[in-house]
Amino acid sequence: MDPHLVSMFVIAGGTLAIPILAFVASFFLWPSVLIRIYYWYWRRTLGLKVRYVNYEDYQFCYTYRGRPGTKPSLLMLHGFSAHKDMWLSVIKFLPKNLHLICVDMPGHEGTTRSSLDDLSIDGQVKRIHQFVESIKLNRKPFHLVGTSMGGHVAGVYAAYYPSDVCSLTLVCPAGLHITTENAFVQQLKVLQEMSAVEKIPLIPSTPEEMANMLKLCSYVRFKVPHQLLQGLVDVRIPHNDFYRKLFLEIVNEKSRYLLQENMEKIQVPTQVIWGKQDQVLDVSGADLLAKGISNCQVELLENCGHSVVMERPRKAAKLIVEFLSSMHNAASNKKQD
Template sequence: MPPRFIRKKTVALGAAVLVCVLAIMLWRDPMLPVRVSFAVQGWWIGLSEKRVTVDDHRWAYDEREAKQANAATVVMVHGFTGSKENWYPLAERLGGHFRLVIPDLPGWGESQRIAGADYGFDAQAGRLAKFLQAIRRDGSPIVLLGHSMGGGIVAITAADHPELVARVGLMDAAGVRFRDNVFGAEVLAGKNPFAVSDAASLQRYLDTVFHDRAVQPAIPWPASRAVIAWRIGQAPFEQQVLDRIGRSEERFLPGQAAAAIRQPALLLWCRQDRVIDHSAMALYAAQMPQALQVSLDGCGHMSIIERPDDVAAAVALLIKRGVPR
């Protein structure tokens, strides 16, 4: 048998084996392509994956060191149905200037979820405070940023633990009684406006949180199929959390707690936010008169993805100057 034929046969066999291996991996873990994509993005930005156990939960978080050892530590807290990867566009723009710590909240993403545990505003704020204690460093003040549900959690944490939080930023934050909209009405009716069960509802979800379709993340098949299946599996947990933060007695707790925030602060909203209406910013501002207020046009609920340059500029201003009360 000619050597050339043997080589071709070997290459073909190797390719067939590789295809089989990939098929088995995808069968076992359909979300693998999505996770690989996120891992590549994180590596490109310079983030390192970290794990830490605080009390009864294991936290997954990404970290990037600053060029200067005493630079501020910027901690970014994601929102409902979100994950640490939502912050990657902002992390790319802040990287190097500050130490970045971007966690998955307990119950979400790669962090641990415990059956029957409370993942509402107050319980998560308590966990976040202990996480900050675990990752903080002497000489590196903590700048705590929160988006959506994460903004409500951050507001409570900053109010209850001023010794941990030097500056606070709330982006499109939940936790106040904003002007009525479709999203709020569905939550009060016991529905999950973010629920995904098929391709149409996945697109509806994206259209709800993003104002501009051009910046929506591309989710081609078969990744879209995996995402839909994953979200279907998450539905009971999502409803449990949404009932807690959107319909229970603690749904407005963040706005009430915000009156105790004395640190320099940032409030940032997009005018076309269809989830947490832009009117929420004025309600938070009434409790936090020291806050720098930034309104952005042409973007929706995901300001941190749709307008990362503007968000980065606002955060940098908060860190460098602050706004005294």
């Protein structure tokens, strides 16, 4: 064999060995680092940029893609203990000409966490309004999307600030008085009676608890390696005290049913997407919204749990785009008439 060819293979092999060894080391020794790199890579691949904006002494962190145009901008609100990057799997299937923004909710990821902050749903709605004003997003009415806790906030936002929003998508939103008590709700009641705040299923502190949370939130059974579960836990553990405080705020009497209390004030066209096999928030909540919001359409997804964004990202994106198109076409026809 040509010695130059052998030399080339040796150099190539050595070059490839470095990233491969780095990957293996990260996976087994620092899986949380690998997770952060993963999010960074997908943000970059999808053309998302990270930005910060201040409202007085409060800082919001958000990602965005595109610029405002003729179509409404999208503002996307994530769920409890998540962050702006949870939308990446959906954004992958959204048209690149849409102007979209994903913000870290109060106290999450890069957004300010303050012991003085009002973490109730009412308080979070007001914070998101401050964010909207800071980036001047409400110069034109925008489409608001929220899932779970973010759906609760999004629905109440549309009721409080009707001129800001032109349409609304709620994905398995919290905030409804659902009479069907599933196993998760029953478990929470037992924990409440025992005052066992450290055992909330949505706040894992071990790989085993993380695996159980994933089973609770999704109908599809993902096979997640133990090392990756450890990485997911490592990322969350420093924030678990905050998550417990937040959870108690959003389930207390002041916040628990705020969406249901305000849903009749929602006047914009509303889309509800819900997984039929949701084990966290029962799918019967979709019927409550359909009856309580004057202009509401419901999409129920088969073989899907609470984590619609993770389980059915392509379908969720397709439904949102179709809904936006129908709203845009209706508005155009109205202008022509």
